Amino acid sequence: MASKRDWLEAGFKVLTESGVPGLTIERLSGDLGLTKGSFYHHFNGMSGYRADLLNHFEAQYTSRYIDGVERQGGSGSKLNRLLDLVLADEHAGLEIAIRAWALQDDEVRAVQERVDRLRIAYLRTLAREAGADEADALARLLYLVLVGARQVVPPLPTADLRDVYELAMRLLPKNATG
Structure with a gap:
């Protein structure tokens, strides 16, 4: 079963x-x-399944990352640990499908908006902890790079996305990414 x-x-x-x-x-x-x-x-039917599916999406691809970064000790910045977790998962197609679904369904749109807000808020927190002068703008930049890299056709390969993130991380103070 x-x-x-x-x-x-x-x-x-x-x-x-x-x-x-x-x-x-x-x-x-x-x-x-x-x-x-x-x-x-x-x-409890397809509507119950879809609600559970959206909750599982949020848990797997948002909460799990945040929890993983917060639990993991060791050297390196939390931003780098988050980047490693996100880029290790190959779920770009799922993100695209959920965003497309959100354009057609208000319930899915509400979940996508909540996920986006939570992800950006966490990035903002990490950027502040890393000493970024413009943490709000940096958080949005990092998130928009991820979303955009997955929306272009074909999606940006992970290695290329990592290069873009490494460039963006240079906006942080020198001691913040170590």
């Missing part, structure tokens, strides 16, 4: 490959090789 997480991860895969039109119980069941009954064991 598939876990709730298995169903949610399958939803991420469907969103990435086919967008929200592909997100059906039939498709998910088929992809997992399970019955619709298994789906209903975990979710």
